[in-house]
Amino acid sequence: MLRRLAAIAVAVLVVAAGLAWLLTAPSPLSASALPEHSPDLANGQLVFYAGGCTSCHAAPGAKGEEKLKLAGGVELKTDFGTFRVPNISPDRETGIGGWSTLDFANALLRGVSPEGEHLYPAFPYASYARMRVEDVIDLKAFMDTLPPVSNRVAAHDLRFPFSIRRGVGVWKRLYLSTAPVVALADAGDSVRRGQYLVEGPGHCGECHTSRDMLGGMKTSLWLAGAPNPEGRGRIPNITPQGLTWSEDEIVESFKTGFTPSFDTLGGSMGEVQENLAHLPDADLQAIAAYLKAVPPLPDAVPKAKPAGS
Amino acid sequence: MRRLIVGLAALSVVVAAAGASAVEDPLFTRKSLMDANGAAAGAGGAMLKGAVPFNADVAKSVFMTMHAVAYSYGDYFPAGSDKGDTKASPKIWEDAAGFAAALAKFQQDTDAAIAAKAQDLDTFKAAFGQVASNCKACHDAYKLPN
Numbered sequence: 001m002l003r004r005l006a007a008i009a010v011a012v013l014v015v016a017a018g019l020a021w022l023l024t025a026p027s028p029l030s031a032s033a034l035p036e037h038s039p040d041l042a043n044g045q046l047v048f049y050a051g052g053c054t055s056c057h058a059a060p061g062a063k064g065e066e067k068l069k070l071a072g073g074v075e076l077k078t079d080f081g082t083f084r085v086p087n088i089s090p091d092r093e094t095g096i097g098g099w100s101t102l103d104f105a106n107a108l109l110r111g112v113s114p115e116g117e118h119l120y121p122a123f124p125y126a127s128y129a130r131m132r133v134e135d136v137i138d139l140k141a142f143m144d145t146l147p148p149v150s151n152r153v154a155a156h157d158l159r160f161p162f163s164i165r166r167g168v169g170v171w172k173r174l175y176l177s178t179a180p181v182v183a184l185a186d187a188g189d190s191v192r193r194g195q196y197l198v199e200g201p202g203h204c205g206e207c208h209t210s211r212d213m214l215g216g217m218k219t220s221l222w223l224a225g226a227p228n229p230e231g232r233g234r235i236p237n238i239t240p241q242g243l244t245w246s247e248d249e250i251v252e253s254f255k256t257g258f259t260p261s262f263d264t265l266g267g268s269m270g271e272v273q274e275n276l277a278h279l280p281d282a283d284l285q286a287i288a289a290y291l292k293a294v295p296p297l298p299d300a301v302p303k304a305k306p307a308g309s
Numbered sequence: 310m311r312r313l314i315v316g317l318a319a320l321s322v323v324v325a326a327a328g329a330s331a332v333e334d335p336l337f338t339r340k341s342l343m344d345a346n347g348a349a350a351g352a353g354g355a356m357l358k359g360a361v362p363f364n365a366d367v368a369k370s371v372f373m374t375m376h377a378v379a380y381s382y383g384d385y386f387p388a389g390s391d392k393g394d395t396k397a398s399p400k401i402w403e404d405a406a407g408f409a410a411a412l413a414k415f416q417q418d419t420d421a422a423i424a425a426k427a428q429d430l431d432t433f434k435a436a437f438g439q440v441a442s443n444c445k446a447c448h449d450a451y452k453l454p455n
Contacts, residue, residue, distance in 0.1 A: 181310055232453060262350035264445040267454025 003031060018230070023170025026112045031102055037134050044142025047135045048221060049278035051128070051201040053143075055271040057088050071149035078229070080215065081158030083122040091148035104140040105133060118168035120156065121175070121215065127203035129178050135201065177217035181205065182222060182294050190282075194290025197283060207235045207268065210300045224297035230268070234301040241296035250288035251281070339385035342378045349374035350444070351415050353437045356430065363430040369423070375440055376419035383412045396453045408451055415443040 030279050042054050054062070057070035073088040090097040096104070103114040111118060111125035119125065128136075153206045161167055184191060209217040210226040225237035236242055245253070249260045254276040265273045276284065353371040355361045386401055386408075401408045418440045427433035 087383070258350070258354070258441075260351075261344075262347035262354065264448045265389070266448050266452060269454065270449060 002096055021166075023173065026110070026116055026118050026169065028106045028110055028116060029102065033133070033278065034102055034137070035133060039141030040138045041142050041145065044138035044140070046279060046283075047131075047139040047141050047201055049275045050197055051139065052203070052262050052272055053088065054275065055268065056085050068146045068303065069149045069214070070143075070146060071151040072153045073151055078122070078258045080162040081156065083120060083156050084153050087149065087151050087153050087241045089149040089151075089276075090144050090146060091150050093153045094150050095148060097144075099140075101137055101140050103252060105136045107134050108139075109133065109178075110249060111176065118165050118172070120158075120165075120168060121171060124203040124206045125145070125149070126217065127206055128174055129176055130180070130200035132196075132200075161235070171214060171216065180181045181219050184290075184293055187293060188289075190286045190289045191293045194286035194288070194293075195302065197287050198290050202287070204238070208238050218300075220299060221300045222301040223291070223294055227301055228267075234299075234303075236300045237297065239294050239297045240292055240293055242299060243291060247285065247288040247292055250291060251284045253282075253285070254279075254284045287307075311452065335385040335387055335390045336393055339397075342382050342385070346375055346378040346382075349378075350441060351439075354434070357434055357437065365426075365428050365434060367425045368433045372419055372422040372436070373439065375415075376423060378413065379416040379419045380389060383409065398451045398453050399449050411443070411447045415440075415447065418443060 002231040053070060054067040056074060056076075057072050058067045059069070059071065060074060062069070070087065070089045072085040072089075074085040076085065087095040089095040092098045099107075099114055106114070107119060107123070108125055108128040108131060110129070111121065111123070113119055147208070180195060182195070184195060187195070205217055205219075205223060207229070208223045208226070209219070210221050212218055214264040217305060223238045225242060226235045228234050245260050253259050253265060254273060257270065257273045257277075259265065264270070276287075349371045352361075352367060353388045356363050356367065361367075386397065391397055391399055391402060422436035422440050424425065425432055427436055
């Protein structure tokens with residue numbers, strides 16, 4: 001009897017382990033998922049600036065041409081451990097110069113490396129998964145034209161259990177989706193374009209939306225602000241209840257870096273703004289139109305009482 | 310246009326009124342000064358965008374306001390005033406020489422902008438751009454973003 005119980009227990013464990021293995025398996029795109037598409041470099045450049053690749057992958061504080069050197073190496077200290085930003089310059093040895101277009105699409109759309117392993121979602125593929133595959137192909141072609149930089153970046157240094165890459169498979173089951181975040185009935189073309197830019201390549205929600213304990217975006221609090229991952233203060237609420245600027249004022253702030261009261265966009269948003277300034281006016285207007293169309297929400301993070309008072 | 314000029318006149322009153330409590334309340338004073346600076350920039354920006362027509366007197370007023378701010382602002386960061394409801398970065402005190410240099414550059418650029426005596430939009434635009442370049446440079450270094 002005891003032996004039979006033990007045998008059943010072992011069988012259950014084996015099945016459970018097998019199921020867990022299956023459930024956490026990376027699911028890369030097949031080669032046939034890539035459409036026939038001749039890359040459009042100009043659009044690739046637009047996607048590059050909409051995606052803000054330089055903000056994390058170039059050297060901090062880089063200006064001008066230096067921003068196009070995506071050598072990585074920045075350390076992101078998080079509750080899960082230290083992430084090291086990889087080299088995504090087209091260097092064959094230390095960058096992604098050896099990647100095929102399919103490899104690149106898998107990284108952005110599925111969070112899967114060329115070796116078939118999960119990438120960690122510090123790389124915002126939870127947003128990039130919403131990108132059009134043609135845009136991804138164009139982006140790859142544009143990034144291939146950037147200067148290769150030889151810089152070998154060490155591996156991430158994460159706490160257990162986050163150090164187990166396979167576990168990211170569970171995270172993806174919970175949070176990875178290609179569906180739009182907000183349902184916008186009767187939205188016009190401009191709002192839809194803005195939705196695509198904000199929810200997809202722009203990955204605005206990654207900072208402007210609060211996260212749960214597992215680091216997934218709380219989409220019920222979409223764009224309602226979040227604690228500042230870099231320390232003090234908070235990332236602002238940019239739903240219509242938090243961001244009361246007019247659409248024109250929002251566009252102006254993207255173009256010039258000045259807020260309507262002539263403060264400057266600072267911190268990480270300063271970097272984002274420098275990228276956004278490269279986008280055509282119509283796209284900036286689309287982003288502003290979308291921000292006015294999302295559900296208005298109160299601040300997810302209340303304004304802190306000033307220290308020392 | 311008249312509304313703009315009245316607005317700017319009101320601003321100089323704000324700047325003057327700030328002086329009353331300047332010593333007791335450096336946070337209030339420096340915020341009021343920067344608000345005045347921002348409002349002056351707003352008036353300048355409105356002319357650049359064509360929202361209001363160029364006017365040489367308004368242009369002068371814009372730079373005079375910024376000039377007054379540039380030469381007084383730095384006096385309202387006494388030791389200990391990094392506490393409270395402020396976005397002043399600790400770097401203001403840690404790198405006092407750098408902050409002084411940033412202020413000096415702002416001062417010189419307002420000097421030059423006034424000396425340029427802009428009589429048309431193009432001249433104003435050049436001078437304004439030079440002065441406004443100080444905003445982001447100084448904020449990125451010495452103001453907390455969030």
